[in-house]
Amino acid sequence: MRMTGLFFNTLRETPADAETVSHQLLVRAGYVRKLTSGIYTYLPLMLRVIKKISGIIREEMDAAGAQELLMPILQPEELWRETGRWEVYGKELMRIEDRHGRMGALGPTHEEIITALVRDEIKSYRQLPINLYQIQDKFRDEIRPRFGLLRGREFLMKDAYSFDADEAGLEENYQKMARAYTNIFNRCGLETRMVRSDSGAIGGSVSHEFMVLTGTQSGENDVLYCDSCDYAANSNRAESRMPPADTNGKFPEAKEVDTPGIKSIEDLAGFFGIEQSAICKSLIYIADKKPVMALIRGDRAIEETKLKNALGADDIRIAGDAEIRECTGLEPGFLGPAGVNIKIVGDESIKELENFVTGINKADKHLSGAGWNREIELPETIADIRLAQPGDICPECPGKLEITRGIEVGNIFKLGTKYSEKMKANFTDENGREKPFIMGCYGIGVSRTAAAAIERYHDKDGILWPMAIAPYHAVVVPVNVSDELQMSTAEKIYNDLLDSGIETVIDDRDERPGVKFKDADLIGFPIRITVGKTLAEGMVEVKSRVGGEVLKVPLEQAAARVRELKESKNV
RNA sequence: CGGGAUGUGGCGCAGCUUGGUAGCGCACCUCGCUUGGGACGAGGGGGCCGCUGGUUCGAAUCCAGUCAUCCCGACCA
Numbered sequence: 001m002r003m004t005g006l007f008f009n010t011l012r013e014t015p016a017d018a019e020t021v022s023h024q025l026l027v028r029a030g031y032v033r034k035l036t037s038g039i040y041t042y043l044p045l046m047l048r049v050i051k052k053i054s055g056i057i058r059e060e061m062d063a064a065g066a067q068e069l070l071m072p073i074l075q076p077e078e079l080w081r082e083t084g085r086w087e088v089y090g091k092e093l094m095r096i097e098d099r100h101g102r103m104g105a106l107g108p109t110h111e112e113i114i115t116a117l118v119r120d121e122i123k124s125y126r127q128l129p130i131n132l133y134q135i136q137d138k139f140r141d142e143i144r145p146r147f148g149l150l151r152g153r154e155f156l157m158k159d160a161y162s163f164d165a166d167e168a169g170l171e172e173n174y175q176k177m178a179r180a181y182t183n184i185f186n187r188c189g190l191e192t193r194m195v196r197s198d199s200g201a202i203g204g205s206v207s208h209e210f211m212v213l214t215g216t217q218s219g220e221n222d223v224l225y226c227d228s229c230d231y232a233a234n235s236n237r238a239e240s241r242m243p244p245a246d247t248n249g250k251f252p253e254a255k256e257v258d259t260p261g262i263k264s265i266e267d268l269a270g271f272f273g274i275e276q277s278a279i280c281k282s283l284i285y286i287a288d289k290k291p292v293m294a295l296i297r298g299d300r301a302i303e304e305t306k307l308k309n310a311l312g313a314d315d316i317r318i319a320g321d322a323e324i325r326e327c328t329g330l331e332p333g334f335l336g337p338a339g340v341n342i343k344i345v346g347d348e349s350i351k352e353l354e355n356f357v358t359g360i361n362k363a364d365k366h367l368s369g370a371g372w373n374r375e376i377e378l379p380e381t382i383a384d385i386r387l388a389q390p391g392d393i394c395p396e397c398p399g400k401l402e403i404t405r406g407i408e409v410g411n412i413f414k415l416g417t418k419y420s421e422k423m424k425a426n427f428t429d430e431n432g433r434e435k436p437f438i439m440g441c442y443g444i445g446v447s448r449t450a451a452a453a454i455e456r457y458h459d460k461d462g463i464l465w466p467m468a469i470a471p472y473h474a475v476v477v478p479v480n481v482s483d484e485l486q487m488s489t490a491e492k493i494y495n496d497l498l499d500s501g502i503e504t505v506i507d508d509r510d511e512r513p514g515v516k517f518k519d520a521d522l523i524g525f526p527i528r529i530t531v532g533k534t535l536a537e538g539m540v541e542v543k544s545r546v547g548g549e550v551l552k553v554p555l556e557q558a559a560a561r562v563r564e565l566k567e568s569k570n571v
Numbered sequence: 572c573g574g575g576a577u578g579u580g581g582c583g584c585a586g587c588u589u590g591g592u593a594g595c596g597c598a599c600c601u602c603g604c605u606u607g608g609g610a611c612g613a614g615g616g617g618g619c620c621g622c623u624g625g626u627u628c629g630a631a632u633c634c635a636g637u638c639a640u641c642c643c644g645a646c647c648a
Binding site for chain 2: 009011012014015016017019027034036037108109140143144151155156158159209220221304315316317408409411443444445446447448477479481483510511512514515516517518519521522530532533541
């Protein structure tokens, strides 16, 4: 490709509306342009990256026995009603009405469609297992699109759906997909960690996410992982064991204490001269519009996803002070589980508390030295609703948990019969009995993977694409296009490279060298061949974008050297 | 939806407080010069100042409404 003909435009300045590195670089380097919030045009450079990633996905999915198909973006309301998700999925489901007044939705995911298809096409266990996938634009009307391609409303996704006759089959497919995903991301040059996660709106029993770990840099998820075993989980799912609460006998007897204006856990600990872990903290949440009290050890935080699951609620949020007074008649700051007539959920951490401090729903008073089933009933519902923290003990070994940010690029779910039962998608087993399909689903954010790669690999000058997903492998830069020898040499090397299968761009623009070098760095061509002053010695320069030395190479060896560099692991 | 901010040529911004015919840098076009890390000189083109309404002799500037975008939270590939 000739740069003079390539449809791209680099920007010297960072666009004002881009916050994230990947977003900034994608816009600056001419990969994407925003159409409207969360919706982007992929320019030719970007499309090449997308095709590279998609290609790797196709190869690995096919190798794992999956078959590609393509389903429609527009989906009819009736199918979503069959699973009940027309109501449940919420506003994220982009609903539209056609000219006949029929309702539909732009597909945010395709469980309903694939299940309806397989229900009609597959009747016998003999036709199972099967795994079908597509790479397709998805639309989710996100509450708040952000971070450029990391969270768009329209995005490219690979989604696969497996159908099995039994759990063992599902397990096999699940493992196959886990392996395929590991291969896919490895081949994309991305190190990922498979972590346990909450299964959210897609549902199902078991799910794992594939995270590109970004340390403290960026990413929307917190991942907790063990420093000595392979336990890793999204913070919305991570379990942990904690150091015990420090309640050692400061209050041998229960006693009501005046605590005027002492409301926060911090203030209480100071007031009583105790550790925060010796306090039982009471919080009011609104779960599906009803107030609920959540109890947790004072030094700990609630994990809202866990609480939501423990309650079986669809929607949950913390209540404001005014709301607490209004819905419960209780006084914020002095809340406690005693004599409350709303649902109470206790975190496991409170069970161990002895002679602790808690509110008793009396203004300016707390109870010290409280004990369960003495002064206060232990709530019936006890669950893990606690946010695991770094430093906690791993749930599976004596190791310690550490925390890192992560970008979720893939997700695999065991759906079981969640969809097939509701949609009456059955097959006949070997005994002639009708059974619902056992399903799994497996997603990869294709466009997000590209953005995640940039988040992970960039420097102050631009993108450092892994070779496998770079839009081109190399760029040939003639320093001065009006120098005929430089130009003809550059052309020759360019053609040699193309002939040897290196995807190459020649920067034939009549620009000063500084401009070309800056653009090459920004766009992130993994290898640059510079044809300039060293030509007098019969040499050109070969340089890897990630750094390392500039190699002076005799021109007839240039193509071979580039090929070598491309195959090596250090680009 | 709650909290915060911003809308001025393609991009980044100033001007607004204190109303008076819209400005800078980048990019773009022409000519010259230059060619190893975003050169330089000269000339040039391009703006419904987000939109609607109001105040005023006069509004980018003041007022009201509205729309859009971005950041923080609930969502997730």
